[in-house]
Amino acid sequence: MNKSLWRGDEQIVSRKTISANKSFDVAIVGGGFSGLWSAYHLKQIQPSLNIAIFEKDYVGFGASGRNGGWASAEYPTSSARLIKEHGLAVYQNLRKSLIESIDEIGQIAKSNNWQIEYAKGGSLVFATNNAQLSRISQDLDNEHNFLNTVEAKQLLNVQNIKGGLFTPHCAALNPFKLTSALARYLDDKGVEIFENSKVDQISDKKVVVNGFDIDCEISIRATEAFTARKWMKNQQIPIYSLMVATEPLTSDQLIQVRNMQRATFQEACHLITYAQITGDNRLAIGGRGVRYKLFSRLSERSEVDNRMHSALERRALRWFPQLEGIKFQYRWGGPVALTRRWQSYLNFDQTSGRAAIGGYVGDGVTLSF
CATH class of the missing domain: 3.30.9.10 (D-Amino Acid Oxidase, subunit A, domain 2)
Incomplete structure (x- = not known):
C-alpha cells in the first residue's frame, strides 16, 4: 500500500497529454510545488506570458503531494554555515523570506478560498x-x-x-490539496498543464516531450528527486x-x-x-x-x-x-x-534560457515558494 492520506480517495482526472510540436514563452518541467509556484509568480509579474507545465505523471504525484505538510522556516544547513559561506546580510534576507513565505502561502490560499487545511500553529x-x-x-x-x-x-x-x-514560524497544511488548488488556479489563468508528458531532453531554448519538440525562450527544470542523472550526474x-x-x-x-x-x-x-x-x-x-x-x-x-x-x-x-x-x-x-552540499539551488543561464530549481532536503513546501 502506498496510499497518501493527503490524496485520500480522490480520483485523478488526467489533464491533456502533449500531442504535437508547440512553442511557449516558458516551458516548466515538473508539476510539483517548484513548477507550479514558478508559473504562479511569473503570471503575477507578466500575465501575458505563454507558459506550459509538463508533468510525467499527474500534478502532485511526487514529494509535493506526499510530504509531511509542514510550511516551515527551517533550512537544511546550519545558520553558522550559511553565514560563513554567504555572509550575514544574505542569511538575514533568507530568514526573512522564509518566514514571510509561510504567511503568504496562507494568505494566497485564503484569498482564493483554497481548502488546504492550513493552520499556523508553530x-x-x-x-x-x-x-x-x-x-x-x-x-x-x-x-x-x-x-x-x-x-x-x-x-x-x-x-x-x-x-x-x-x-511560531510554521504552518500545517494538506500538500496535495495545495498542489491541486494551485494547478486549478493556473488552469484558469491560461497556463497549459500537460500530464503524462515526459520530458526526455532539455537543450537551449528547447525541450523534447513525448518525442515532440517544444520551443521556448526559457525552460525551468523543477523535477527534484525525479531528476534524471544525465541532468545532474552525482550532484x-x-x-x-x-x-x-x-x-x-x-x-x-x-x-x-x-x-x-x-x-x-x-x-x-x-x-x-x-x-x-x-x-x-x-x-x-x-x-x-x-x-x-x-x-x-x-x-x-x-x-x-x-x-x-x-x-x-x-x-x-x-x-x-x-x-x-x-x-x-x-x-x-x-x-x-x-x-551534496545540503543546500537548495536556483540557477538561471540567460544565454541558453535554461533554469533549474530544487534540492530542498525535505523542506520544499516553503523553499519552493
Missing part, C-alpha cells in the same frame, strides 16, 4: 531524555523559545516529555521519507493529546521525524531510515518499506500511549532530493 521540537534536552538547549535563538517540562506538556501531551523548543541523490496516519481521533483522544493549535512537532532524536495533527483530526507521522539505493536509484519498493512504517507506528504509540488500540489507516512514502 512547531515544537521536544525532548524525552536528558541528552535530547541538552542538544536542543544549544539551538536557542531569537526565533525559538525554550519550554520547560510543564509548558511543553501543556502544548503536547507526549509521554516523558522533558521540554522543547518552540517557534544530487534521492532519499526516502515515509509516513503513516491514524484513523480520525475522537474528541476525548484529541483532548488527551492536546495541541489544539495544530503545531507541527518532532522528537529531538537522531532519526529525523516529523508529525502533525491533520485538519481532519488524525495523527500523521513521518520519518527517514530507508536504506540508500546504490547509484541513487529510485525504487517504488522503498516507498512501502513495512519495517520503517511499523517503526513509525510504534514511535507514535510511544509518544502517545493514550492512543493504544487506534488504527493506522494510511502508509505511504516517496523520495526527496538531497544535494
Whole structure:
C-alpha cells in the first residue's frame, strides 16, 4: 500500500497529454510545488506570458503531494554555515523570506478560498531524555523559545516529555490539496498543464516531450528527486521519507493529546521525524531510515518499506500511549532530493534560457515558494 492520506480517495482526472510540436514563452518541467509556484509568480509579474507545465505523471504525484505538510522556516544547513559561506546580510534576507513565505502561502490560499487545511500553529521540537534536552538547549535563538517540562506538556501531551523548543514560524497544511488548488488556479489563468508528458531532453531554448519538440525562450527544470542523472550526474541523490496516519481521533483522544493549535512537532532524536495533527483530526507521522539505493536509484519498493512504517507506528504509540488500540489507516512514502552540499539551488543561464530549481532536503513546501 502506498496510499497518501493527503490524496485520500480522490480520483485523478488526467489533464491533456502533449500531442504535437508547440512553442511557449516558458516551458516548466515538473508539476510539483517548484513548477507550479514558478508559473504562479511569473503570471503575477507578466500575465501575458505563454507558459506550459509538463508533468510525467499527474500534478502532485511526487514529494509535493506526499510530504509531511509542514510550511516551515527551517533550512537544511546550519545558520553558522550559511553565514560563513554567504555572509550575514544574505542569511538575514533568507530568514526573512522564509518566514514571510509561510504567511503568504496562507494568505494566497485564503484569498482564493483554497481548502488546504492550513493552520499556523508553530512547531515544537521536544525532548524525552536528558541528552535530547541538552542538544536542543544549544539551538536557542531569537526565533525559538525554550519550554520547560510543564509548558511543553501543556502544548503536547507526549509521554516523558522533558521540554522543547518552540517557534511560531510554521504552518500545517494538506500538500496535495495545495498542489491541486494551485494547478486549478493556473488552469484558469491560461497556463497549459500537460500530464503524462515526459520530458526526455532539455537543450537551449528547447525541450523534447513525448518525442515532440517544444520551443521556448526559457525552460525551468523543477523535477527534484525525479531528476534524471544525465541532468545532474552525482550532484544530487534521492532519499526516502515515509509516513503513516491514524484513523480520525475522537474528541476525548484529541483532548488527551492536546495541541489544539495544530503545531507541527518532532522528537529531538537522531532519526529525523516529523508529525502533525491533520485538519481532519488524525495523527500523521513521518520519518527517514530507508536504506540508500546504490547509484541513487529510485525504487517504488522503498516507498512501502513495512519495517520503517511499523517503526513509525510504534514511535507514535510511544509518544502517545493514550492512543493504544487506534488504527493506522494510511502508509505511504516517496523520495526527496538531497544535494551534496545540503543546500537548495536556483540557477538561471540567460544565454541558453535554461533554469533549474530544487534540492530542498525535505523542506520544499516553503523553499519552493
